[in-house]
Amino acid sequence: MSGTMWTDTIIAVDWGTTNRRAYRLNPDGRCEAEFEDAKGITGVEAGAFPAAIAEIRDRLGDHPLLMAGMIGSNRGWVEVPYVHCPAGADDLAGHLIFIEEERAAIVPGLSFLGENRADVMRGEEVQLFGAVAAGLVPPDCLVCHPGTHNKWAMLKGGRVTRFRTIMTGELFSLLQNRSILADWLDTPVEPGEAFDKGVAQGLRGDALTAELFGVRAGVLLGRLEQAHAASFTSGLLIGADLRTGLSDATSGTEIIVMGRPELTHLYAAGLERCGRSAREVDGERAFIAGIRQIAGNIR
């Protein structure tokens, strides 16, 4: 299969569960046009994926197309087998699944099989390798990638050696939308005293499922201001998250927080509370670099 065309203009799609973002990348790797909409995989009916990519090409041009994320999951278009860790960028390029010959492919996710635990990711791997390729992160570091499911990934020599997923974002969203705490979690989450207090409690890791109910009791009994409940609860979950993520990090490990700025900001604040500084990296830039790199390796 000739890969020449993949070094011309291409379209990159970050196709998640509830949203998709598509970018037209010129041969230099710069993004010329983009859009985001709510047609995540759960918003596309079975059999409607060909139409869904035709629509992307209508908007961004008739170019070769590389897709990553939940589009390759058992709930997506075609299930693409995971590449096992340790894995590097070349492993992704070598295990693409082509939907249209030479014209459209899905990037595989990564899996980790440890002695006592297993883990999977789909989508973040493109950002991880892209960030290294673009020099946004060093080849050896610990990356925290907050989102619906936060990923802590250990990079060694630019390869992902292991990673761990934490359900922080999804749990906060369930609590905010559906739980007995829902009425009090609709205020914006902000770093500050209440957030810090939550982080400190979460870091102790004593009793998360008790401390979550403690938010309700605290507000009812006047120990926690209702306006601070969301920040405190987010801090509690992020503190528990940091506790697990940092358990992997020796003191010299450089920590990077990558993803959407509003989330990396909160995690960086939490890390500061632990006495660890962290550099924030924009996940979108890393994604574009990652797709460009994979496209350049298609042979």
Place this chain on the structure above:
Amino acid sequence: MSGTMWTDTIIAVDWGTTNRRAYRLNPDGRCEAEFEDAKGITGVEAGAFPAAIAEIRDRLGDHPLLMAGMIGSNRGWVEVPYVHCPAGADDLAGHLIFIEEERAAIVPGLSFLGENRADVMRGEEVQLFGAVAAGLVPPDCLVCHPGTHNKWAMLKGGRVTRFRTIMTGELFSLLQNRSILADWLDTPVEPGEAFDKGVAQGLRGDALTAELFGVRAGVLLGRLEQAHAASFTSGLLIGADLRTGLSDATSGTEIIVMGRPELTHLYAAGLERCGRSAREVDGERAFIAGIRQIAGNIR
């Protein structure tokens, strides 16, 4: 106010968030008739509570009525102030809020204010004191009361000295109905190998929010059978719950698990996994005894 009538036939209502159970109790305290329906406090419109109790009397007779549970919360009919711990059965009787003079009252809940935490309960307190009064539990013991929000209550001399709430039931329900794990959590939860494995992990208390995502990864990568995912996840949450609850219990403390038999059964299995035996007590019997006791103390 004359309390004589409260020693005659009365109606007891356990009025929760999503359900209510009503019992007609004869002067001996025996339940002669009962019903349960979905008219929990969220199923009754503002202003419709008088009609909702008229309906109870249509079905069970025109008797004095004692209500307990979320009916006394800020989302219920009338907000009844909490009685602070340590508290006994007489404190409940002394702080009823009468809706109809001498004819209908709401039992207060309990609150606990510790140095570092606060807690509240509404409804379980009637069962706790009722269980002591009926000789179902000893006056000194640790009671685990599983439900949407599990309560661990320490009884000393028949009084509740402190308690702690854990959001186990609600979290399991959110995960089962709304999370990325939802598809795999609709099988029955049963004690057994997968449940025990979950309990053991939850007891270690390392990383609950990571281990929950581990259920998804484990099934996808063939480490956990899909049919066992619900039992394992329930075990994980119950293990974390027991870890917190037992942190209060010295080795000699007798442990009682009280509530609905399908839940007490699971917690008893989890406790056995920790090397602690627990006696199971039916919560409904304790509720009836508790209401009868409060009614008998109305002066």
